[in-house]
Amino acid sequence: xxxxxxxxxxxxxxxxxxxxxxxxxxxxxxxxxxxxxxxxxxxxxxxxxxxxxxxxxxxxxxxxxxxxxxxxxxxxxxxxxxxxxxxxxxxxxxxxxxxxxxxxxxxxxxxxxxxxxxxxxxxxxxxxxxxxxxxxxxxxxxxxxxxxxxxxxxxxxxxxxxxxxxxxxxxxxxxxxxxxxxxxxxxxxxxxxxxxxxxxxxxxxxxxxxxxxxxxxxxxxxxxxxxxxxxxxxxxxxxxxxxxxxxxxx
Numbered sequence: 483x484x485x486x487x488x489x490x491x492x493x494x495x496x497x498x499x500x501x502x503x504x505x506x507x508x509x510x511x512x513x514x515x516x517x518x519x520x521x522x523x524x525x526x527x528x529x530x531x532x533x534x535x536x537x538x539x540x541x542x543x544x545x546x547x548x549x550x551x552x553x554x555x556x557x558x559x560x561x562x563x564x565x566x567x568x569x570x571x572x573x574x575x576x577x578x579x580x581x582x583x584x585x586x587x588x589x590x591x592x593x594x595x596x597x598x599x600x601x602x603x604x605x606x607x608x609x610x611x612x613x614x615x616x617x618x619x620x621x622x623x624x625x626x627x628x629x630x631x632x633x634x635x636x637x638x639x640x641x642x643x644x645x646x647x648x649x650x651x652x653x654x655x656x657x658x659x660x661x662x663x664x665x666x667x668x669x670x671x672x673x674x675x676x677x678x679x680x681x682x683x684x685x686x687x688x689x690x691x692x693x694x695x696x697x698x699x700x701x702x703x704x705x706x707x708x709x710x711x712x713x714x715x716x717x718x719x720x721x722x723x724x725x726x727x728x729x730x731x732x
Contacts, residue, residue, distance in 0.1 A: 534631065567721065568594075568595065570679065573597065596616070656680050658704060682717040685712070687713075
């Protein structure tokens with residue numbers, strides 16, 4: 483679909499209506515538009531929901547707790563390209579997790595799953611408290627890179643739980659690990675996969691037990707070369723290489 487050059491892309495927390503030319507927004511969407519983006523009546527928007535629909539809109543009234551918008555008919559967005567890319571990344575200290583979430587979103591990742599590993603500094607309660615901020619980082623990165631869909635962002639969870647997700651029929655699983663096979667050995671499987679799940683540990687990497695656990699769940703160890711990379715560098719390097727090798731960047 484085409485959109486006005488001045489229309490601002492906004493990702494909604496609710497589905498777009500299938501009929502009608504009006505929409506009322508409150509709660510988090512009202513807060514985001516009025517307090518974060520500071521938009522007022524007359525602003526042109528491109529609204530995108532999580533079900534793959536989009537509609538052009540104009541704010542016609544701003545109230546204290548509610549927005550009223552005029553909508554154009556919604557249109558179905560193109561399906562995301564295959565393979566579907568998921569990144570499991572060990573929660574890192576400081577703003578490094580935010581960097582991974584931001585840049586992975588720009589690179590087109592479909593699902594982000596922060597995981598708590600043996601060497602993670604953040605604890606479950608601390609990591610969960612950051613999730614609201616992480617969601618905003620992802621939202622801003624998606625808007626900046628003009629993505630049509632937001633990636634899923636899972637709540638932080640222990641690595642053992644994250645690995646329990648059932649493996650898809652045509653899913654390739656890779657874990658960054660010292661001594662792994664070069665990524666070039668997986669180019670053909672990457673081209674044929676419908677989904678690719680990547681696992682990268684926090685600072686200090688995954689422990690031997692964690693790599694063994696990942697292997698039992700179908701993850702093949704891959705090497706990113708002889709250099710020792712920071713956790714965030716490793717995650718983004720692996721994601722970019724896989725996106726290229728799988729044809730996602732064609």
